[in-house]
Amino acid sequence: xxxxxxxxxxxxxxxxxxxxxxxxAALEEFHAHGYAGAKPDRIAKRAGVSRSTLYLYFDNKDAxxxxxxxxxxxxxxxxxxxxxxxxxxxxxxxxxxxxERFYDMILTTKNSAMMRILIAEGPSRPELVRRYHALVIRxxxxxxxxxxxxxxxxxxxxxxxxxTVPQLLIAPAxxxxxxxxxxxxxxxxxxxxxxxxxxxxxxxxxxxxxRA
Amino acid sequence: xxxxxxxxxxxxxxxxxxxxxxxxAALEEFHAHGYAGAKPDRIAKRAGVSRSTLYLYFDNKDAxxxxxxxxxxxxxxxxxxxxxxxxxxxxxxxxxxxxERFYDMILTTKNSAMMRILIAEGPSRPELVRRYHALVIRxxxxxxxxxxxxxxxxxxxxxxxxxTVPQLLIAPAxxxxxxxxxxxxxxxxxxxxxxxxxxxxxxxxxxxxxRA
Amino acid sequence: xxxxxxxxxxxxxxxxxxxxxxxxAALEEFHAHGYAGAKPDRIAKRAGVSRSTLYLYFDNKDAxxxxxxxxxxxxxxxxxxxxxxxxxxxxxxxxxxxxERFYDMILTTKNSAMMRILIAEGPSRPELVRRYHALVIRxxxxxxxxxxxxxxxxxxxxxxxxxTVPQLLIAPAxxxxxxxxxxxxxxxxxxxxxxxxxxxxxxxxxxxxxRA
Amino acid sequence: xxxxxxxxxxxxxxxxxxxxxxxxAALEEFHAHGYAGAKPDRIAKRAGVSRSTLYLYFDNKDAxxxxxxxxxxxxxxxxxxxxxxxxxxxxxxxxxxxxERFYDMILTTKNSAMMRILIAEGPSRPELVRRYHALVIRxxxxxxxxxxxxxxxxxxxxxxxxxTVPQLLIAPAxxxxxxxxxxxxxxxxxxxxxxxxxxxxxxxxxxxxxRA
DNA sequence: AATGAATGAGTGTTCATTCAT
DNA sequence: AATGAATGAACACTCATTCAT
Numbered sequence: 001x002x003x004x005x006x007x008x009x010x011x012x013x014x015x016x017x018x019x020x021x022x023x024x025a026a027l028e029e030f031h032a033h034g035y036a037g038a039k040p041d042r043i044a045k046r047a048g049v050s051r052s053t054l055y056l057y058f059d060n061k062d063a064x065x066x067x068x069x070x071x072x073x074x075x076x077x078x079x080x081x082x083x084x085x086x087x088x089x090x091x092x093x094x095x096x097x098x099x100e101r102f103y104d105m106i107l108t109t110k111n112s113a114m115m116r117i118l119i120a121e122g123p124s125r126p127e128l129v130r131r132y133h134a135l136v137i138r139x140x141x142x143x144x145x146x147x148x149x150x151x152x153x154x155x156x157x158x159x160x161x162x163x164t165v166p167q168l169l170i171a172p173a174x175x176x177x178x179x180x181x182x183x184x185x186x187x188x189x190x191x192x193x194x195x196x197x198x199x200x201x202x203x204x205x206x207x208x209x210x211r212a
Numbered sequence: 213x214x215x216x217x218x219x220x221x222x223x224x225x226x227x228x229x230x231x232x233x234x235x236x237a238a239l240e241e242f243h244a245h246g247y248a249g250a251k252p253d254r255i256a257k258r259a260g261v262s263r264s265t266l267y268l269y270f271d272n273k274d275a276x277x278x279x280x281x282x283x284x285x286x287x288x289x290x291x292x293x294x295x296x297x298x299x300x301x302x303x304x305x306x307x308x309x310x311x312e313r314f315y316d317m318i319l320t321t322k323n324s325a326m327m328r329i330l331i332a333e334g335p336s337r338p339e340l341v342r343r344y345h346a347l348v349i350r351x352x353x354x355x356x357x358x359x360x361x362x363x364x365x366x367x368x369x370x371x372x373x374x375x376t377v378p379q380l381l382i383a384p385a386x387x388x389x390x391x392x393x394x395x396x397x398x399x400x401x402x403x404x405x406x407x408x409x410x411x412x413x414x415x416x417x418x419x420x421x422x423r424a
Numbered sequence: 425x426x427x428x429x430x431x432x433x434x435x436x437x438x439x440x441x442x443x444x445x446x447x448x449a450a451l452e453e454f455h456a457h458g459y460a461g462a463k464p465d466r467i468a469k470r471a472g473v474s475r476s477t478l479y480l481y482f483d484n485k486d487a488x489x490x491x492x493x494x495x496x497x498x499x500x501x502x503x504x505x506x507x508x509x510x511x512x513x514x515x516x517x518x519x520x521x522x523x524e525r526f527y528d529m530i531l532t533t534k535n536s537a538m539m540r541i542l543i544a545e546g547p548s549r550p551e552l553v554r555r556y557h558a559l560v561i562r563x564x565x566x567x568x569x570x571x572x573x574x575x576x577x578x579x580x581x582x583x584x585x586x587x588t589v590p591q592l593l594i595a596p597a598x599x600x601x602x603x604x605x606x607x608x609x610x611x612x613x614x615x616x617x618x619x620x621x622x623x624x625x626x627x628x629x630x631x632x633x634x635r636a
Numbered sequence: 637x638x639x640x641x642x643x644x645x646x647x648x649x650x651x652x653x654x655x656x657x658x659x660x661a662a663l664e665e666f667h668a669h670g671y672a673g674a675k676p677d678r679i680a681k682r683a684g685v686s687r688s689t690l691y692l693y694f695d696n697k698d699a700x701x702x703x704x705x706x707x708x709x710x711x712x713x714x715x716x717x718x719x720x721x722x723x724x725x726x727x728x729x730x731x732x733x734x735x736e737r738f739y740d741m742i743l744t745t746k747n748s749a750m751m752r753i754l755i756a757e758g759p760s761r762p763e764l765v766r767r768y769h770a771l772v773i774r775x776x777x778x779x780x781x782x783x784x785x786x787x788x789x790x791x792x793x794x795x796x797x798x799x800t801v802p803q804l805l806i807a808p809a810x811x812x813x814x815x816x817x818x819x820x821x822x823x824x825x826x827x828x829x830x831x832x833x834x835x836x837x838x839x840x841x842x843x844x845x846x847r848a
Numbered sequence: 849a850a851t852g853a854a855t856g857a858g859t860g861t862t863c864a865t866t867c868a869t
Numbered sequence: 870a871a872t873g874a875a876t877g878a879a880c881a882c883t884c885a886t887t888c889a890t
Binding site: 031032033034035036037092116118119120121122123124126129130133137148151155156157158160161162163164165167168169170171172174175176178179181182183185186187189193194196197198199200201202203204205206207208 | 243244245246247248249304328330331332333334335336338341342345349360363367368369370372373374375376377379380381382383384386387388390391393394395397398399401405406408409410411412413414415416417418419420
């Protein structure tokens with residue numbers, strides 16, 4: 001059935017590209033306007049197709065949204081989880097590497113879009129929240145736990161109240177993400193010094209240590 | 213608490229109560245559904261009035277939203293800023309007190325509603341973002357800076373990379389807020405141990421200190 | 425006079441005045457905005473009473489409108505009809521007098537309000553049109569016919585095609601009325617010279633008469 | 637023509653027809669109910685489309701109204717203005733021709749619709765009034781002035797009070813228009829005899845001329 | 849007699865979606 | 870595969886009207 005219609009105009013866009021383009025356009029739209037505020041009209045325009053074409057690939061706005069969410073719940077966590085396993089350096093180096101990638105991801109926006117969507121639409125989409133939790137949060141938690149355990153084993157990390165809540169490792173990064181997302185236009189947090197401060201606090205705390 | 217009150221006849225209720233009830237109902241609705249998803253219909257029902265009564269007190273959905281936001285941009289920051297001035301104990305005690313109040317506020321939900329609204333509607337409401345930034349973020353930042361400066365002065369806080377970014381003091385609390393807001397139904401973070409861990413990390417860091 | 429009266433306390437005002445004031449206010453409102461565009465709210469304000477008071481005197485907007493119309497279908501025609509009977513001067517004097525009063529009435533606006541209402545609302549109010557026709561148009565027609573007949577009898581008016589349509593006597597005045605009503609703000613027709621011209625055309629025509 | 641067309645499926649009809657059909661339907665609706673009373677619902681039904689299709693072609697009710705008005709402020713005046721220039725007969729013939737066309741136009745209803753709209757909506761649409769005045773009234777005035785001047789030049793028209801107000805030439809026709817519009821259902825003015833009478837009065841007046 | 853508070857029915861308009869081509 | 874044209878259902882909002890006082 002591919003050969004029958006060979007009278008396609010000069011620009012030959014591949015059929016397979018369409019869904020990808022639409023998903024990308026939709027992610028941007030959902031990020032910018034939230035679910036309810038997102039207009040198929042605009043998604044179509046962004047994707048360079050007609051409004052009706054959207055419905056050729058996705059049953060409806062909701063299905064499109066789910067597809068977008070699915071795609072965005074990406075591979076990030078898996079990647080860092082894997083890279084942790086083979087890491088051979090110190091915990092500080094490991095965490096620094098992890099956080100560098102994390103802040104980098106934040107600045108790449110795509111996943112922050114997902115975060116916004118999740119926060120905004122969560123209450124009306126428990127299933128989406130459940131999936132995200134299973135695919136991202138839980139896995140992330142496990143990965144962080146491993147890092148901490150490894151650190152303790154290696155004598156680089158204190159076994160303490162702080163280390164019972166491994167999320168604290170990345171909590172400041174979420175703050176950074178939210179801040180950038182909401183107040184980014186008004187006041188930019190400089191990522192490098194923020195990261196430095198983050199690591200400093202993480203490893204050394206802010207308190208003055210008095211040791212004999 | 214979303215119950216629909218109905219039994220007291222309209223004419224017996226006092227006019228002055230109306231805006232308060234409506235604002236409360238609207239806050240809940242905006243929190244639950246975001247701006248676009250919020251239906252005047254439901255707000256009215258929640259407030260125990262008819263749809264048109266809403267418009268007796270607020271010009272339109274937008275005005276209602278602004279009023280809700282205004283009200284929620286509460287006095288919290290001012291209160292803690294003030295209480296810091298007169299504090300006489302150690303920095304650790306001061307920060308503990310601050311965070312206890314902060315986590316308490318989070319669990320009181322109202323302000324987390326505001327946070328969700330801000331994250332979700334921010335892109336389409338720069339003015340709201342600007343006001344929140346001026347009223348809450350900026351003031352909060354100043355208050356945190358003072359705490360850090362006071363700590364350094366008193367020799368309780370290290371002058372370090374970490375202390376150049378005073379937001380780090382409360383960053384983990386925002387993580388807690390977001391987590392509770394989005395994943396609260398799936399996995400509860402126990403506030404007391406989280407707070408303990410937060411403080412531990414904040415003051416001591418997670419790293420093993422080796423001093424001579 | 426469209427001022428909103430306010431200073432006299434309600435209890436001092438006489439009950440009997442209320443309907444009159446309301447009708448006056450309603451006439452102005454209907455004149456200014458048409459039936460559909462007229463708002464009970466504004467009528468009440470103009471009349472210096474509360475919205476609900478309107479409904480104390482008139483069942484609903486429609487009834488109020490009918491009452492206004494009724495009142496405006498005034499006595500004007502009857503008056504001029506009567507004054508014609510007793511007139512003893514020439515036809516030209518009679519017609520001049522009639523038209524002077526007619527133009528005067530036009531400039532007093534109240535009846536032009538009625539005309540506007542009739543034109544605008546006529547299609548949806550056949551009954552109103554019927555009543556106006558019976559009370560004003562028909563009577564006016566009869567009065568004009570009498571004037572013409574009297575003129576012919578007295579040898580002051582030609583029996584001609586023109587005199588078979590007695591409405592022609594006042595037709596130019598309606599033009600004046602409409603013009604003032606619609607374009608009055610843009611281009612004022614000076615009433616005195618218009619009246620002079622009207623009478624001149626009426627009695628002499630514009631044509632050059634060539635008689636042997 | 638108020639019939640609702642239904643049988644031709646929407647997709648078979650041609651896009652170009654839509655605005656024309658809608659405008660026609662809207663003219664009828666505005667004519668029948670005034671601006672405020674006109675319901676998009678009914679316009680759509682009259683035009684044989686769905687309510688939302690209206691908004692595909694016109695931004696809103698107001699824009700639709702303006703388009704209707706624009707279209708109705710037709711070419712009539714220009715046409716008669718032009719035809720006057722080349723006319724070679726007597727003034728009486730010229731005026732008769734003009735009036736015949738004028739009365740014919742009146743009976744064709746479309747422009748009388750415009751007149752009703754103008755009278756009814758004028759107060760709340762000064763801009764519309766201004767445009768109509770510029771496009772129709774002013775031009776008409778100039779055209780009438782030319783006719784009178786030509787008549788005087790040719791010795792067929794008296795230079796007199798009457799001829800200083802050229803609107804008097806068509807004033808009786810406006811009376812006819814209004815009468816037909818408002819009272820047409822109750823009492824028909826027979827156009828031919830009315831026109832004859834109109835011309836008679838115009839040229840000869842109603843007065844008895846006594847010349848030596 | 850008069851009104852402040854409230855509302856149900858309806859308004860113009862938008863939106864996600866469909867359908868014949 | 871892709872679309873221009875069209876629409877039903879829902880939306881935020883207004884309005885004439887009611888009702889207990």
